[in-house]
Every structure is written in structure tokens, then in C-alpha cells.
Amino acid sequence: MTKISRRSFNALVGAAGALSLAGGLSACSSGPRVVVVGGGFGGATAAKYLKRYDPSLDVTLIDAQASHFTCPFSNTVLVGMNDMAYIERKFDKLNTMHGVKVFTDMVTAIDPATKVVKTAGGKTFEYDRLIVSPGIDFKWNAIEGYDEAASNVMPHAWKAGPQTVLLKKQLEAMPNGGLVVIAPPGNPFRCPPGPYERASLIAGYLKKHKPKSKLLILDAKDAFAKDKLFKEGWEKMYDDIIEWVPAAKNGKVTKVNAKDGTVETDFEKFKPAVANIIPPQTAGQIAITAGLADKSGFCPVDPNTFESTLAKNIHVIGDAAIAGDMPKSGYSASSQAKVCAAAIIALFKGEKPLPLSAINTCYSLVAPDYGISVAAVFAVKDGKIASIPNSGGVSPMGANYQFRKKEADFAVGWYQSICQDSWA
Amino acid sequence: MRGFPVTPVLRLAFGLALAPLALVGTAHAADQVAVMADACSGCHGTDGHSVGGMPAFSGKKADELKKVLHDFKSGAREATVMDRIAKAYSVEQLDAIADYFASRKK
Numbered sequence: 118m119t120k121i122s123r124r125s126f127n128a129l130v131g132a133a134g135a136l137s138l139a140g141g142l143s144a145c146s147s148g149p150r151v152v153v154v155g156g157g158f159g160g161a162t163a164a165k166y167l168k169r170y171d172p173s174l175d176v177t178l179i180d181a182q183a184s185h186f187t188c189p190f191s192n193t194v195l196v197g198m199n200d201m202a203y204i205e206r207k208f209d210k211l212n213t214m215h216g217v218k219v220f221t222d223m224v225t226a227i228d229p230a231t232k233v234v235k236t237a238g239g240k241t242f243e244y245d246r247l248i249v250s251p252g253i254d255f256k257w258n259a260i261e262g263y264d265e266a267a268s269n270v271m272p273h274a275w276k277a278g279p280q281t282v283l284l285k286k287q288l289e290a291m292p293n294g295g296l297v298v299i300a301p302p303g304n305p306f307r308c309p310p311g312p313y314e315r316a317s318l319i320a321g322y323l324k325k326h327k328p329k330s331k332l333l334i335l336d337a338k339d340a341f342a343k344d345k346l347f348k349e350g351w352e353k354m355y356d357d358i359i360e361w362v363p364a365a366k367n368g369k370v371t372k373v374n375a376k377d378g379t380v381e382t383d384f385e386k387f388k389p390a391v392a393n394i395i396p397p398q399t400a401g402q403i404a405i406t407a408g409l410a411d412k413s414g415f416c417p418v419d420p421n422t423f424e425s426t427l428a429k430n431i432h433v434i435g436d437a438a439i440a441g442d443m444p445k446s447g448y449s450a451s452s453q454a455k456v457c458a459a460a461i462i463a464l465f466k467g468e469k470p471l472p473l474s475a476i477n478t479c480y481s482l483v484a485p486d487y488g489i490s491v492a493a494v495f496a497v498k499d500g501k502i503a504s505i506p507n508s509g510g511v512s513p514m515g516a517n518y519q520f521r522k523k524e525a526d527f528a529v530g531w532y533q534s535i536c537q538d539s540w541a
Numbered sequence: 542m543r544g545f546p547v548t549p550v551l552r553l554a555f556g557l558a559l560a561p562l563a564l565v566g567t568a569h570a571a572d573q574v575a576v577m578a579d580a581c582s583g584c585h586g587t588d589g590h591s592v593g594g595m596p597a598f599s600g601k602k603a604d605e606l607k608k609v610l611h612d613f614k615s616g617a618r619e620a621t622v623m624d625r626i627a628k629a630y631s632v633e634q635l636d637a638i639a640d641y642f643a644s645r646k647k
């Protein structure tokens with residue numbers, strides 16, 4: 118997202134520019150200072166649980182936006198199941214209920230030597246420990262022609278907000294009989310089942326409102342998260358709408374042209390009515406700027422504390438971190454945040470940090486009444502975060518309607534709970 | 542990870558002693574059981590206070606929670622996802638998680 122589109126979006130939804138929530142319960146915070154960069158699932162949960170585990174800590178959360186639009190459930194917004202307000206999370210309860218100081222500002226620099234964070238608004242924040250939870254940014258031009266400007270024509274919608282609104286409008290405006298292309302990236306990327314949930318819900322929308330239309334998934338991979346389950350659902354419900362083209366069948370998009378609206382693989386050229394290009398990703402820009410990422414574009418961390426292996430006293434959590442078997446999901450970020458919060462408190466006390474115990478549970482909607490899930494529990498093995506054997510995994514194949522409906526209901530319950538647990 | 546001490550009453554008292562008045566009942570020490578159990582709160586709400594369609598733990602007795610978790614682990618109880626999750630923990634760990642949530646403020 119460009120700064121301009123962010124600003125105009127803020128203006129659109131009426132969110133104020135500079136805002137700080139620095140009063141509230143924070144008066145009793147005389148302990149060590151923790152600054153948290155980013156108010157998504159990772160950052161918000163970290164700030165809340167730091168105060169929960171040790172109310173004496175002085176905790177500050179800084180996010181560039183006045184509120185956070187979650188990627189989970191943003192696919193339901195695209196097809197009109199929910200509105201933007203449904204996925205908007207505000208930071209006020211972190212302050213009023215938990216005593217976190219909240220600032221709306223963009224962190225532009227981190228100095229590990231002096232332990233200072235600087236912002237675009239000209240503020241400086243000193244920390245004893247820093248948590249960086251910036252989510253992702255995009256590798257512009259990794260797909261030829263797909264730069265930030267092109268994303269305003271062919272939205273990625275892989276950060277929720279104005280991009281979500283843009284893609285929704287394009288879907289509404291496309292003609293019956295038009296082609297939708299979704300182009301998911303290769304691994305690793307944010308929310309591995311996300312593109313396929315999106316394809317499912319959009320196919321459901323097309324089936325109902327524009328039944329002559331087609332949806333083509335041009336994939337950079339040959340396999341994807343929950344793929345057997347998605348394909349089972351697609352065969353039942355969207356057989357004449359969705360076509361998935363794997364990399365092995367030249368599905369990978371190599372070039373786009375935002376001017377004439379074309380999308381190309383090595384062998385074919387398409388002119389879709391709607392092109393949803395999800396480009397390859399890196400850790401959020403501030404993590405790159407601060408030198409926290411390695412050659413992969415993501416951030417190596419200690420598996421028990423999430424402290425950067427490249428910078429002392431700085432912890433990286435969520436999508437930006439290299440976290441072994443843990444997928445880049447909101448639940449992972451939130452679970453990592455709790456482990457990280459506990460570790461930071463132990464480190465302040467000079468104690469040995471506890472071993473990691475974390476969970477990922479993630480639901481996808483194949484239709485509004487058809488949910489599927491993946492779950493795993495994690496511990497550290499041989500220095501890496503690993504799923505615990507003989508547990509976890511995906512929903513069963515061949516389950517009946519009641520089972521899928523129950524998981525769809527749990528998907529909504531999941532969303533309500535994790536938003537409460539992270540921001541309230 | 543087996544056999545860590547399970548002393549919910551003492552732990553709760555410790556948490557209360559650390560907390561300033563305004564936050565009594567929400568704060569608690571970040572020990573191994575808390576870190577393990579708090580991972581559940583993403584689905585079941587902070588302290589098990591689910592706000593949506595996920596089962597809540599608040600008001601449940603420890604023994605009741607233990608039986609449910611044991612049955613998820615053994616497969617005796619039908620589940621959509623909890624069977625997959627419960628299998629990752631030892632019986633002792635499941636018991637500690639149950640004691641933790643039963644000891645939290647209702």
C-alpha cells in the first residue's frame with residue numbers, strides 16, 4: 118500500500134491522523150520499557166500479554182494506522198458477507214483495559230546500539246526490549262510489471278484495507294461471463310490457505326450473481342495448504358467455475374501489464390476482468406530497514422524467545438519471523454506473541470526463558486456454511502520450532518454437511534475469540 | 542515437559558500479589574502452565590471467556606474439563622478439531638491446562 122492510499126483511506130473512513138492513547142492505566146508502569154512495533158495479531162497480543170504477565174512493565178504500541186484491518190475474514194468482505202467495520206480492530210482497549218500506551222505513527226528507524234526507535238512523526242521512543250511485528254511487504258517486480266502502481270489496478274488485497282475495498286468493487290463491477298484470475302505466490306507467504314479460501318468464496322459469489330463467469334487460479338506452486346479438502350469442496354460446488362493451474366502445468370504468472378490488463382504465464386496470455394495478483398513477500402519493511410532479515414527476506418529468531426539472531430534486545434514475531442513449522446498466520450503470530458512476552462519478562466528478571474509451547478488453528482471457508490481447518494501444536498526440537506508428531510493436521514475428507522457446517526460456525530467463533538484475545 | 546508442578550492456588554495468589562489494584566483478576570505470572578494454556582485462548586478467549594461460538598471454560602470445574610480433554614485425546618469424544626489438538630499433550634499437561642482454566646476468574 119502506498120502512503121497516499123493509506124492516507125486517503127484513512128480520510129475515507131474518517132480515522133484521525135495522529136492519535137495517542139497514552140493515559141489510562143499506564144501511570145503505574147514504572148518497570149522496564151518494551152516498545153512494540155505493529156498492532157496486528159502479533160503486536161497487539163504481545164502488548165496485552167506483557168501487561169497481563171507483568172503490570173509494572175512500561176509498554177508502548179506503535180502502529181502506522183489508527184486501527185488494524187485483519188486479513189482473516191477479509192475474504193468474507195470481498196463477497197459481501199461482512200463489511201469493512203467487521204474486520205476493523207481498534208487499539209483503545211489495549212490502553213483502557215490493559216494500560217498499553219498506543220501511538221499512531223510510522224516507525225522509520227531502529228537503532229539497536231542506543232535502543233531507540235524513530236518515527237515519521239519525529240518522535241523517538243527508548244526501549245529496554247523491542248518487539249517488531251510488522252507483518253509482510255511485497256517483492257515488487259518479482260513478477261515482471263507488478264509494482265506498487267500496478268497493484269492499484271490489479272489488487273493483491275493481501276493486506277486488508279483499501280486493497281480489500283478495491284478488489285470488492287472490481288468483483289461487483291465485472292460483467293457476467295468475465296474471467297477472474299487469482300495468482301498465489303510460491304512459499305513462504307502470509308496465510309497459506311488464504312488464496313484458496315478467496316477463490317472458493319468468490320466462486321460462490323459468481324455462481325449466485327454472475328453464473329457465466331470463470332475463476333482461474335494461476336499458481337506458482339504444485340501443492341497448497343488443505344489442497345485435498347479445497348478440491349473436494351470445489352468439485353461439489355464450483356466444478357464449472359474454478360480451474361486450478363499448478364506450476365507444473367505452467368500456471369505461474371511471470372508477467373503482468375497493468376495498462377492493457379493482461380496477465381501472462383510462460384505459455385499463455387489472459388485478459389481477465391479482475392486480476393488478483395498476490396506477489397512474493399518479505400518481512401515488513403521496517404524489519405528489512407533495521408537489518409533484522411536475512412537473505413530470505415524474513416527474520417531469523419531464537420525459537421524460544423523470538424529474539425533476533427541478528428540484533429540483541431530486539432524480538433521479531435508473526436509473519437516477519439522465520440518460525441520453523443509455524444505457518445504465517447494470525448493465530449501463529451498471536452501464539453508467538455504470548456511466548457515472546459513471557460520470555461521477555463524472564464529475561465528482565467535474569468531467569469532462563471521457558472520453552473516454547475504454541476498452537477496454530479486456522480479455519481477456511483469453502484462456502485459460508487462449509488468450513489475446513491488445520492491445527493498444530495508446536496515445541497522446540499533440535500533448535501527449531503516443530504509440530505508435535507502424531508497430532509494436528511487437517512479436517513477429515515468426506516465429512517458430511519453437518520461437520521462442515523459446524524466448522525464454518527467455529528470459524529466465526531474462532532474469529533470473535535482471537536480478536537478479543539488479541540485486542541480486547 | 543512432563544511432571545512440572547501444578548499448584549493453581551499458589552500461582553493465583555502469586556499473580557494477585559504482583560498485580561496493582563486496578564488489574565486484579567487479570568494479571569498472573571507467566572509460568573510454564575500459563576504459557577501452555579494461554580495458547581488455547583486464541584480460540585476460547587482470554588481466560589477461557591469465549592465471546593462467540595467457541596466453547597467457554599469459565600465456570601467449568603477442573604474435573605469436568607479434564608474428562609473432556611482426556612476424551613478428546615483418546616478419541617472417545619467426537620470432535621471437529623480438538624481431537625487433533627489434544628493428542629499433542631500428555632495427560633499431565635492436559636490436567637494442568639484444565640486446572641489453570643478452572644482457577645481463572647469467572
